Amino acid sequence: MIWNEKMECMGREEMRQLQSERLKETVEKVYYNCEPYRKRMQEKGVTPDDINSIDDIVKLPFTSKKDLRDYYPFGLLSTPMSEIVRLHASSGTTGKPIVVGYTRGDLKIWDEVGARCFTAYGLGKQDVIQVSYGYGLFTGGLGAHGAVETIGGTVIPMSSGNTEKQIMLMRDFGAVGLACTPSYALYLADAMRDSNISRDEFKLKIGVFGAEPWTEEMRKELESKLGIKAYDIYGLTEIIGPGVAHECECQNGTHICEDHFFPEIIDPETGEPMPPGEYGELVFSTITKEGMPLLRFRTRDLTRLVYDKCKCGRTSVRMDRILGRSDDMLIIRGVNVFPSQVESVICEMPELEPHYFINVDRVNNLDTFEILVEVKDEFYSDEMTKMISLRKNIIHRLQSVIGISPDVKLVEPRSIERSQGKAKRVNDKRKLK
Amino acid sequence: MLITQLSIFLENKKGRFTEVAKILGDANINMIAFTVAENSDFGILRLIVSEPEKAKQVLKEYRYAVSTTDVVCVQCPNVPGSLAKIMNHITEAGIFVEYMYAFSTGEEALIIVRPDNVELTTKVLTDNNIGLLSADKLVK
Numbered sequence: 001m002i003w004n005e006k007m008e009c010m011g012r013e014e015m016r017q018l019q020s021e022r023l024k025e026t027v028e029k030v031y032y033n034c035e036p037y038r039k040r041m042q043e044k045g046v047t048p049d050d051i052n053s054i055d056d057i058v059k060l061p062f063t064s065k066k067d068l069r070d071y072y073p074f075g076l077l078s079t080p081m082s083e084i085v086r087l088h089a090s091s092g093t094t095g096k097p098i099v100v101g102y103t104r105g106d107l108k109i110w111d112e113v114g115a116r117c118f119t120a121y122g123l124g125k126q127d128v129i130q131v132s133y134g135y136g137l138f139t140g141g142l143g144a145h146g147a148v149e150t151i152g153g154t155v156i157p158m159s160s161g162n163t164e165k166q167i168m169l170m171r172d173f174g175a176v177g178l179a180c181t182p183s184y185a186l187y188l189a190d191a192m193r194d195s196n197i198s199r200d201e202f203k204l205k206i207g208v209f210g211a212e213p214w215t216e217e218m219r220k221e222l223e224s225k226l227g228i229k230a231y232d233i234y235g236l237t238e239i240i241g242p243g244v245a246h247e248c249e250c251q252n253g254t255h256i257c258e259d260h261f262f263p264e265i266i267d268p269e270t271g272e273p274m275p276p277g278e279y280g281e282l283v284f285s286t287i288t289k290e291g292m293p294l295l296r297f298r299t300r301d302l303t304r305l306v307y308d309k310c311k312c313g314r315t316s317v318r319m320d321r322i323l324g325r326s327d328d329m330l331i332i333r334g335v336n337v338f339p340s341q342v343e344s345v346i347c348e349m350p351e352l353e354p355h356y357f358i359n360v361d362r363v364n365n366l367d368t369f370e371i372l373v374e375v376k377d378e379f380y381s382d383e384m385t386k387m388i389s390l391r392k393n394i395i396h397r398l399q400s401v402i403g404i405s406p407d408v409k410l411v412e413p414r415s416i417e418r419s420q421g422k423a424k425r426v427n428d429k430r431k432l433k
Numbered sequence: 434m435l436i437t438q439l440s441i442f443l444e445n446k447k448g449r450f451t452e453v454a455k456i457l458g459d460a461n462i463n464m465i466a467f468t469v470a471e472n473s474d475f476g477i478l479r480l481i482v483s484e485p486e487k488a489k490q491v492l493k494e495y496r497y498a499v500s501t502t503d504v505v506c507v508q509c510p511n512v513p514g515s516l517a518k519i520m521n522h523i524t525e526a527g528i529f530v531e532y533m534y535a536f537s538t539g540e541e542a543l544i545i546v547r548p549d550n551v552e553l554t555t556k557v558l559t560d561n562n563i564g565l566l567s568a569d570k571l572v573k
Contacts (some may be wrong), residue, residue, distance in 0.1 A: 375442070380498040382440030382547070383531055384470040385478055409474050412444050414496045 003119035003151070004112070007259045008314045010186055015315070019262055020053040027051045027060070030293055033078040036071055036294070054262065057285060058273060058384050062296045068098040068238060077101050079291050084382065089137040090237045097137075100237055101291040107146065109288055110240050112433070113257040114147025117246035120179070120255070120312070121206050125152030128176035128203075130185060134421050135159040139241025144179040144233075147243060153177070156248070160184060160420045163191045171201050179208035182218055183423035186354060189225040190418070199227055204261045210242055211268035212422045213301075213322040215340050217347030219251075221354045234319070238297055239284050246320055250311050253318030260288045263317060264296070265305055268326045279304045281326055282319065300325045330360055330428060331366045335404045342371060342406075345397050351379040351390055355416040363428040370407045371398065374416055384410050414419050434555050434565045437485035437504040438545070439460070441478040442498040445471065453492070457482065460491045461552055466545055468534040470525065479534070481506075481545060481571065503551045506571060508564030509535075509542045519563055523548065524555045 002008050010018070028048045030037040033130030040061040041047065044362035050059055068076060077084065084101040102110070125130060129148045141159055148155040156173055158166055160180065166188060170178065178185065183209055192202075207222060210233035223228045234254050235242035244261050245254035256263050261321050265280040266273055274280040282299045302323040339358060347354045353374040361368045373394060379430070381387055391408055399405040417424075443449045450469075457464060463483040470477045482488045485501060485512050492499045501527065516535075523530065528548045535544035548554040558565055 185442045308494065375498065377498055377500075380440070380442045380500055382438070382477055382479055382500055384472065387442075387475070388472065410442075411475075411498070412442060413498050415444070 001119045001122060001124065002313065003116040007257075008116060009318055010259070010315060012315060016054055018259055019287060022259075023054055023057060023262065023285065024048070024051055024347045026285070026287050026289075026293045026295070028262070029290075030078050034076060036067070036075060037078075057262065057264065057296065059413055060285075060295050062271065062283070062298050063294050064298050065098060065238070065300075068100075069096050072096045073099040075093055075099065076294075077292050079103055084291050087137075088139045088142075088237055088241065088373040097311070098237060103290040105290045106240070109260055110143060110243055111146040111150040112239060113240065113243035113260060115150040116257060117178070117233050117243055118144075118147045118151050118153070118208065119298075120246050120248045121229075122249065123148075123151065123153055123177050123206055123208075128154045128156065128173055128174040129179060129208075130158050130166070130173075132158045132160055132166060132178060132180035132188070133242075138237065138421075139237050140181075143235065143241035143243055144208065148177075148179075163188065163420075167192055167195055167197065170204065171197060171215055174203045174204050177206045177208060178204055178226075180231075180418070181211045181422055182209040182214040182222060182230075183212065183419040184421065185209055185222055185230075186218075187418040187420065189222070192226075200360055204228055207231065210234055213324060213328075213340055215344045215347065216321065218354060221347050232321075234322075236299060238294055239301075240289070241358065244284070246276065248310060248312040248314060252310070253306055253320050255310065255316045255318050256305075257312050258316050260286065262287050263305060263319065264302070266298075268300075268302070274304075276307065277304055278321075279323065292293065300327045302306045302329075328426075330358075330426065332360060333404055335402070337369075337402050337404070341401050342398065343425075345394075345401050346373060349394065349397065352374055352394070353413075353416075355418070356425060357416050358426045359429070360426070367430070368407065369404065370409060372409050372411050372416055372430040374413055377413060434505060434559070434567055436481060436506050436545075436566075436571060438502045438504045438547070439480045439482060439485055439488055439492070440500050441480065441492060443476045443478055445475055452495075453478065453497070456495055460487065462488045462491070464548070465536065466536065466543070467497055468532075468545075470532070479532075479545075486524050494563045497515060502547060502551075504545050504547045505554055505558070506552060506566040507544045507546055507558060508566055509537075509544055511540055511542050513534055518543070519544075519558065519561075522546060522557050522561050522563070523554060528554055528557070534535060 083103045086102045089097040089099045131144045135141030138231045207230040219230045231247045236244040245256040262285045264283040268281040282301045285295045286293045303319045307317045346356045357372040359370040394408045466481040531547045535548040
């Protein structure tokens, strides 16, 4: 099912025309209404007259998370506060939060792109959908909420936490869809198993998972544990929250709603555009937003773009799975390590639960790299030799994927913290020193 | 003649065994014998208790990784050379012992043996008139 066939299946050339017009309008808007943008453009010697097509986007300066912090709270708004109807903010774990203001028009765009996502997952007006993303300043809950209401589905505005009630209502209200972080979905799956309620009592068919990077192996785990189809939804607070991109039934990359959010891939080191199909850092420009348009916002997410037409009929560009974030990447003993690599190995091993925690530290000028894993109940053995050889095997598998040898610690069942929102899976103590 | 042994995976952390002992004590389950195999990160606590099924269930409620294994309990006279005789029967039958633990006092020693083939071990030992303690005898 396609929510907006005109936009989602538009010819590539026509789309470029539309993007060009919209970019031009946005550049004018920020140039004349937002001082920091005007200054930045003047420093680069660019005026709105230099932007005539979407190709000219490379002339514009980048925006980063740091800019949003520097102009906290409202310095990057391009619209008077009186037009702003809602504020969202990131968690701000590393200092001041990032604040984004939405106009009524922006919320309509958000509902529209959210509706495209949920429709692509096969959900519709007949379906009850439980939204277990956190509500509040975090964009997940209200973003998914608006999407479900727009497609005419029935929303259970559950928010995160309160797991027993989540499970009870999911069963009693006959939820067909579940929207939450993949780590919380795992947590729910474990809790459902423990509650001794049979899978047959649930109508759950479709998972809408996002807000943190996850792997193909995690998808298999979630699909088999919950008996569902698990779909990826991509978004970020700075751009619009969940709804920037979504998978379709083909599950081969996420379709970007590119009539609203124009993507580029750049070399994270030099900032230069990468050749089509190459991996690099994803950059987004919002080309229809009113409250706080962002031009060339550096997401730090590493991926690539695929422009072929998808079997589902959509012509929109797709982004590949997120390899990781350039700021999530750990450099351990000189080797680049992504938590997603660890995750793919852990999820592939039948003996292990799909939970892990990475500890990195530096002892005597040498990086230490420890991964905590939980063994599934049925694989705990009374024989030391078996446990030791299992541990060796895990180290071996991880080393072949990552390139360096981690220290693996087998820990007791349920001792790795389960996340109810975005999972925290890395503790890099080197950064604290 | 088989005895159910519990094996519990424990991280090497202060107070883990204390907690297990308390959980079993509170459930009115008596420990008859135990041994710990350990390395630097974790240990495997092997336990013979009065009510193994109940103990397993209680420990599972506390999220311990508990498994059960069949072992045999050999009655061995507490005199020099008697264990060698028994072990000779086991070895000659081609049985490999994964691990064993024992304690002796008074007239006899009790030895818990985990062989790779429990049925064969039981047969070999009874055929050679070596006493094996059954689970109910062990408890009382």
